[in-house]
Amino acid sequence: MGLLSSFKRSFSHGVHPAHYKGQTENLAIQRVPFGNRYVMPLGQHIGAPAIAVVNKGQHVGRGELIAKPGGFISTALHSPVTGTVTEISPQRTLDGSFKPTIVIEADPFSAQRVETTPPASWEELSIEEFIETVQQAGIVGMGGAAFPSHVKYSIPDGAHIDDLLVNGAECEPFLTNDHRLMVERPETVIQGTEILRQKLGAKRANIGIERNKPEAIRALEKVLEKSPSLPITLSPLEVKYPQGAEKMLIQSVYRKEVPAGQLPRDIGVAVNNVGTVVAIADLFATGAPLIERVVTVSGPGIDQPANLMVPLGTPVRDLLSFCGGLNDKTREIIMGGPMMGFPITSLDVPILKGSSGILAFTEEETARPHEYPCIRCGRCLEACPYFLNPSRLALLSRNRRYEETMDYHVMDCVECGACSFACPSNIPIAQLIRTAKDNLRQNPVEEAA
Amino acid sequence: MNSLLASPAIMMGIGLFFGVILAVAYRLLKVDEDPRIDETEEMLPGTNCGACGVPGCRAFAEELIRGTAEPSQCTVAPKDEIVEIADFLGVDAGSQIKRVARLHCAGGKAEAWQIAEYRGFDSCRAAAVVSGGGKGCSWGCLGLADCEIACNFDAIHINSNGLPVVDPEKCTACEDCVVACPKDLFKIHPVNEHLFVQCSAPLEGDAILSLCSAACDSCSRCASDSNPGLIEMVDGLPVVDYSSGAEESPDATWRCSTEAIIWLDGGQFDQQNQNMTEGQKRYAQLR
Missing domain, CATH: 3.40.50.11540 (NADH-ubiquinone oxidoreductase 51kDa subunit)
Known part of the structure; x- marks a missing residue:
């Protein structure tokens, strides 16, 4: 420096x-012991879902390809454990909906060794080959x-x-x-x-x-x-x-x-x-593909917080029980960070490639605070890193005037939640903006001819 | 003295000059508009709902005069007003089959489980962006009344079971509720199509029955009980194909164990509250 x-x-x-x-x-990163059920949704990245290349009942090795990329903006999936594919069916995923998923039951007697060969030295690869290698590694x-x-x-x-x-x-x-x-x-x-x-x-x-x-x-x-x-x-x-x-x-x-x-x-x-x-x-x-990631399990609702190296597809339930389970006061589990993460509706949803944390919160943090009217203090404007007008967007969204939010550049919002955090009136601004964005995505505004 | 007269004279001169131009322009550039358009527009309900398929009542009046639309396409005006308009224009009122919005979900509080509690503000759209709203069935109706608010005709009300009930008399098929629903559960159907599938969940068997007791479990009995070709199973749900020409009959609904397919004559959920057992009613009120 x-x-x-x-x-x-x-x-x-x-x-x-x-x-x-x-x-x-x-806390040093700990490896979690292997469980028995692993859930791998085919669409756990942005873009086209991957295409399954395994069948029900097939034996797969840890690190073996189980789904190939479904397009250029898509990536491969690999088995996080050695085991057997038990189903390929819709399972509940992070956003509460059901998505096509490969379910793998781990082989309890396997050594869980990753059998891969390192790719050619990166110095020798051309950029195209490099991109292909990265995509195939998921x-x-x-x-x-x-x-x-x-x-x-x-x-x-x-x-x-x-x-x-x-x-x-x-x-x-x-x-x-x-x-x-x-x-x-x-x-x-x-x-x-x-x-x-x-x-x-x-x-x-x-x-x-x-x-x-x-x-x-x-x-x-x-x-x-x-x-x-x-x-x-x-x-x-x-x-x-x-x-x-x-x-x-x-x-x-x-x-x-x-x-x-x-x-x-x-x-x-x-x-x-x-x-x-x-x-x-x-x-x-x-040569190891992306089959595991580091997840922080923390929050006031957890008795034993930890940083864990978790195989992808591990149900949140397994992870929480490894950390000593939830305590009595826990009311809400959030996947990701507290500012941008999503509350999950079921403990059966798996850890995905993008899951950076599992946070458990108690009634104290999650109770919906009393909401007061907007007092035009402008703190959300000072908080918004994209220089949008969150209070105006929230007002329009609350009154269901979704099309007008386009005039205020609603689509430039990245939903970081700084506005909701800054609001002294406890207005759920970020949620209102997300509501407007969701509506605009579902019912696109026709461009005036 | 001179200047005192000069300025009004100049102003009057300019006024006269432009007056003449306006008078000439009015004669030369006049657009003849059918006076009946104004009168027809007067007779239409003036809600500008768009249910007839054209943007607004005036545009509809213009189409009526041109003869490209039939008076009965207006779904808002009562029968006698339609006849009045038809008489005024000297055309046939036409016979449009009334269409109404129906909800492809019957999983109210008593039927469908809530797996998480949503504590944000009351809007289905807002709940849907928070991990789907916490309902076990991720396709189901959230019951937070976005459609009731969207409806301009007071035709939709949420019942005690947390489901929107459409009043077929008031519904004009304007599709406002179709747009408002974040789960895309409302569809517009002609009232003479009686077979109706009240479920949108593609899951099969126990996977969906564990989430909702009113769901279609894809047993496909309705498809085998109906006239051949009428009902087909697509993605785990029966699809009634009225264009096939096969005659519909209530037979298809008789073996349905969950009442996911029903014979609809009148409004949806009319009987639902009566059919609930006392225990179910109390349970619905508790939640």
């Missing part, structure tokens, strides 16, 4: 929720959105990537999965960053980390000191929500704004989560 880092690196607007990471930030953005990573790496002709930005901000309260990865596997993080940087042809790479993770910053610094020739820089950032949102992170690190409706690659930046970078490093080191 030099003089530069003493500057306050951040974006404008945003909020400061308490980070509550103390419960788990010093790697997606591990920050939460689960956008297939290879799509990000497919740079259209004429465009080029100057900067690779690794997202270790982890601005969501409670979550410590990225933090633990950086503390425990800093070499792998650097290795993966270097692979991506060279493959994408980026000149520099930055790793953005919020300042409330000094341990992670120190661990990565130590690795970088050993190889000073690498053009990788650490960028400690102000602790602020939503620092880890792609466009905010770019603004904080490079002082560049991604225009509305455009992607980071349009201004020459590629952003990848720490988890994704580690998955890529692992893929080229051992």
